[in-house]
Amino acid sequence: MDPYRLPRTVVPNRYDLRLEPDLVTHTFAGEEIVAVDVTEATAQVVLNTAELAISEVVAENDAGARIHGVAATDEEAERSTLQLDGPLTVGPWRLRLRFQGTLNDKLRGFYRSTYKDPGGATRTIAATQFEATDARRAFPCWDEPDFKAVFATTLVIDPALTAVSNTTVVEEAVRDDKKVIRFADTIRMSTYLVAFVVGELEATDPVYVGRVPLRVCCVPGKRRLAAFGHEAGVTTLRFFEEYYGVPYPADKLDLLAIPDFAAGAMENLGAITFRETALLIDETAATHGELERVADVVAHENAHMWFGDLVTMSWWNGIWLNEAFATFMEMLAVDAWKPEWHRWTSFGVSRAAAFSVDGLWSTRPIEFPVLAPRDADAMFDVLTYEKGASVLRMLEQYLGPEVFRTGVRNYLRAHAYGNADTGDLWQALGEAASAPIPTVMDGWIFRPGYPLVSARLEDGELVLTQQRFTYLSSPPPALPWRPAPARVEAATQHWQIPVQVRVEAPGGGTVHRLLLGDKEARLAMPSGFSAVLVNEGGHGFYRVRHDGALLERLLARLPDGLAPIERFNLVNDTWAAAVAGLVPLPQYLEMMTRFRGERDRNVWTSLLASLHALNRVLRPDARPHLERFTRGLVGPAVADLGWAPRPGETDLLRQVRGDLIRALGTLGNDGPTQARAAELYTAALADPRAVDPNVLPALIAALAVSGDAARYAEFVERFRGAATPQEEQRYLYALTAFRPRALVEQTLAKTINGEIRTQDAPFVARALLMSVDARELAWQFIKAQWDTMDRLYPKHGLRRMCDGTTALATPELERDVHAFFADRKIDLGGRTLEQYLEQLRIAVALREREGDALAAYLAGAR
Numbered sequence: 001m002d003p004y005r006l007p008r009t010v011v012p013n014r015y016d017l018r019l020e021p022d023l024v025t026h027t028f029a030g031e032e033i034v035a036v037d038v039t040e041a042t043a044q045v046v047l048n049t050a051e052l053a054i055s056e057v058v059a060e061n062d063a064g065a066r067i068h069g070v071a072a073t074d075e076e077a078e079r080s081t082l083q084l085d086g087p088l089t090v091g092p093w094r095l096r097l098r099f100q101g102t103l104n105d106k107l108r109g110f111y112r113s114t115y116k117d118p119g120g121a122t123r124t125i126a127a128t129q130f131e132a133t134d135a136r137r138a139f140p141c142w143d144e145p146d147f148k149a150v151f152a153t154t155l156v157i158d159p160a161l162t163a164v165s166n167t168t169v170v171e172e173a174v175r176d177d178k179k180v181i182r183f184a185d186t187i188r189m190s191t192y193l194v195a196f197v198v199g200e201l202e203a204t205d206p207v208y209v210g211r212v213p214l215r216v217c218c219v220p221g222k223r224r225l226a227a228f229g230h231e232a233g234v235t236t237l238r239f240f241e242e243y244y245g246v247p248y249p250a251d252k253l254d255l256l257a258i259p260d261f262a263a264g265a266m267e268n269l270g271a272i273t274f275r276e277t278a279l280l281i282d283e284t285a286a287t288h289g290e291l292e293r294v295a296d297v298v299a300h301e302n303a304h305m306w307f308g309d310l311v312t313m314s315w316w317n318g319i320w321l322n323e324a325f326a327t328f329m330e331m332l333a334v335d336a337w338k339p340e341w342h343r344w345t346s347f348g349v350s351r352a353a354a355f356s357v358d359g360l361w362s363t364r365p366i367e368f369p370v371l372a373p374r375d376a377d378a379m380f381d382v383l384t385y386e387k388g389a390s391v392l393r394m395l396e397q398y399l400g401p402e403v404f405r406t407g408v409r410n411y412l413r414a415h416a417y418g419n420a421d422t423g424d425l426w427q428a429l430g431e432a433a434s435a436p437i438p439t440v441m442d443g444w445i446f447r448p449g450y451p452l453v454s455a456r457l458e459d460g461e462l463v464l465t466q467q468r469f470t471y472l473s474s475p476p477p478a479l480p481w482r483p484a485p486a487r488v489e490a491a492t493q494h495w496q497i498p499v500q501v502r503v504e505a506p507g508g509g510t511v512h513r514l515l516l517g518d519k520e521a522r523l524a525m526p527s528g529f530s531a532v533l534v535n536e537g538g539h540g541f542y543r544v545r546h547d548g549a550l551l552e553r554l555l556a557r558l559p560d561g562l563a564p565i566e567r568f569n570l571v572n573d574t575w576a577a578a579v580a581g582l583v584p585l586p587q588y589l590e591m592m593t594r595f596r597g598e599r600d601r602n603v604w605t606s607l608l609a610s611l612h613a614l615n616r617v618l619r620p621d622a623r624p625h626l627e628r629f630t631r632g633l634v635g636p637a638v639a640d641l642g643w644a645p646r647p648g649e650t651d652l653l654r655q656v657r658g659d660l661i662r663a664l665g666t667l668g669n670d671g672p673t674q675a676r677a678a679e680l681y682t683a684a685l686a687d688p689r690a691v692d693p694n695v696l697p698a699l700i701a702a703l704a705v706s707g708d709a710a711r712y713a714e715f716v717e718r719f720r721g722a723a724t725p726q727e728e729q730r731y732l733y734a735l736t737a738f739r740p741r742a743l744v745e746q747t748l749a750k751t752i753n754g755e756i757r758t759q760d761a762p763f764v765a766r767a768l769l770m771s772v773d774a775r776e777l778a779w780q781f782i783k784a785q786w787d788t789m790d791r792l793y794p795k796h797g798l799r800r801m802c803d804g805t806t807a808l809a810t811p812e813l814e815r816d817v818h819a820f821f822a823d824r825k826i827d828l829g830g831r832t833l834e835q836y837l838e839q840l841r842i843a844v845a846l847r848e849r850e851g852d853a854l855a856a857y858l859a860g861a862r
């Protein structure tokens with residue numbers, strides 16, 4: 001028997017499901033009738049279960065047959081075999097099962113979450129998180145995405161509580177002191193999309209999108225934070241109905257904020273669950289970045305209602321398309337809703353995150369074969385979401401948005417209520433475009449890495465060539481205790497690259513489109529051209545290296561002769577080239593100084609990220625020089641922008657002001673800024689209107705960096721009593737920025753003593769690893785407490801925490817990290833650990849190669 005795929009001899013059509021959770025004893029009792037088709041006579045039915053006890057098994061059919069059976073459970077395989085007293089004949093049957101389970105605290109399956117009510121008492125709610133394979137923890141089922149069925153759920157709960165599931169309530173009654181809520185049938189869908197939430201929930205009034213009521217639900221006292229997420233839900237749902245040309249596939253939509261939630265959100269059809277920070281927000285007190293996050297996540301999940309829920313991948317190798325597509329659509333929808341946010345420009349930051357992992361030898365192709373579902377766990381990463389979405393955006397720009405949309409519509413219509421694979425989407429897009437898609441796309445999807453396009457001038461022509469971009473010139477040695485990779489792609493690998501080139505000449509700019517393949521491409525330059533930019537518009541998933549003369553012509557156009565995304569790419573690509581040793585580091589630092597007049601938020605994000613990276617590889621004695629360099633770079637912009645918004649300013653400019661003040665007060669360690677921050681912070685406590693919401697988090701960060709025990713105690717209290725999820729996060733992460741050793745130790749203790757939710761604790765530990773002041777202490781603590789963390793955190797928590805080891809950028813720490821992982825034989829899924837260790841190697845190599853030049857440059861810099 002295939003250990004990962006259930007036999008197809010018994011196929012479910014419909015589940016009538018009845019669950020009775022007990023929020024006091026943390027258990028539930030369940031009963032289900034599953035209508036199945038038996039395709040081959042059998043006395044054995046195999047289905048998935050995990051941590052469930054099946055107490056009763058009966059099979060019945062319409063001819064009056066009734067066969068009893070027993071269940072034998074294999075917990076390791078997460079399967080139960082129903083052994084029946086006689087064979088089920090071919091045809092329709094009903095399986096009736098009774099079972100019992102646990103409301104666990106691991107944030108998966110059917111689990112419990114706690115929160116403090118407005119009166120300060122601890123309350124419990126029960127919620128579900130089934131993707132990828134945890135529906136089997138709530139009810140016995142065929143827990144594979146292509147076993148689609150109709151679900152009819154009934155929840156039996158305490159009369160004081162409320163329940164929400166995928167569909168509308170069709171009946172609600174109180175019987176035997178219990179409230180019985182019956183929900184309407186779902187569409188045919190996959191098990192991982194089933195959801196129920198039980199507790200003291202409050203909901204907003206519905207807003208109708210056509211005939212679909214849309215609400216936001218949360219724990220009591222937080223409904224005042226629902227308006228923005230609600231608006232995002234309504235607006236983007238309308239957008240998707242129009243874009244997809246297919247009606248929303250369920251009868252209602254609830255957006256539910258859950259106090260404990262492992263991921264960001266989950267696209268359960270009609271009942272989307274979120275962590276609170278991704279849905280609940282006070283629009284008047286939030287930063288632009290915090291609002292963008294809510295808009296993004298809501299749009300992303302809504303996009304899944306069609307792409308993922310109505311049409312679903314056949315197996316888990318298809319996760320990438322599911323997530324890449326929803327990420328792409330999230331940008332499109334938010335950009336349509338808030339064009340002034342320039343969402344495709346800020347997507348540059350996401351693309352850059354994918355570039356940094358995909359520039360490793362230990363990267364992976366976007367799509368790869370998946371046997372066991374757990375092989376797909378490591379697919380929930382930047383390569384799936386950010387690289388996948390980038391590559392789809394590049395394809396959309398190449399085909400044209402209209403053609404792309406037509407293909408998507410045809411794909412959804414052809415596969416509605418069913419399952420599909422990557423090839424089905426390529427076919428639909430290819431038909432819409434009248435051109436085969438795989439020839440262009442396969443290199444991006446099925447092979448790892450991405451190209452570096454080099455541009456140079458030769459005899460009046462622009463010459464373009466490509467090679468694979470990697471940070472290290474050759475693969476790092478394999479880890480002897482880890483399985484070897486299937487294969488390592490050679491540096492001679494080539495892609496079909498849709499390239500856009502803009503030539504600036506006296507008469508204006510001209511855009512050329514070409515497909516760069518194995519051979520070099522040549523483009524004649526007009527006489528008197530002033531500059532030429534490769535990757536115009538910035539959508540391509542490749543880096544560009546303009547040679548020295550071309551680069552100088554581009555820099556001469558700063559700030560406004562290049563679009564923000566183009567300036568972003570110029571900074572990001574040059575930084576990557578410096579890290580890879582293709583450009584001397586001082587040359588990059590010199591280039592940075594040309595950006596003092598920059599006002600775009602994303603360009604600054606890239607500039608500041610590189611300063612943080614340098615801070616981690618810097619010799620400690622050079623740190624004051626980096627602080628001075630930072631002040632010299634950022635100070636003029638802050639002086640020009642001031643500390644308060646001016647009339648008519650955009651949201652983005654307000655946000656960049658906050659980002660720059662934060663940089664000056666933290667990385668720049670600027671005394672006057674820290675003093676001013678303290679004054680303004682005090683004023684803001686007295687009157688919140690005294691400080692712009694985009695600036696307030698910068699003040700908190702600056703005060704933490706320079707803060708003492710009294711300030712720490714104050715921030716702990718503010719974290720505990722925060723009025724919004726965003727405020728709670730600000731104070732929580734501020735705790736990771738305090739420098740005194742005793743305070744670092746206090747924060748570390750909170751990551752395992754229950755003071756910080758397990759949904760957040762791994763990220764707090766990660767932030768401490770990333771801090772040059774706390775990293776050594778944090779690493780010692782994590783090594784000592786590894787088993788405790790492994791037991792407490794949701795399963796991807798440790799993986800995300802270990803990302804912080806990439807910041808342990810000294811040769812001694814690097815050796816220690818290797819020794820620890822080797823000694824404990826730690827597996828973070830897929831090639832994740834190899835990726836972290838390679839990133840650490842890159843940082844240490846940069847330190848070893850450029851440390852002296854960096855220190856010398858900074859000491860002499862103005």
Ligand SMILES: [Zn+2]
Pocket residue numbers: 267300301304322323326
């Ligand atoms: Zn998603």
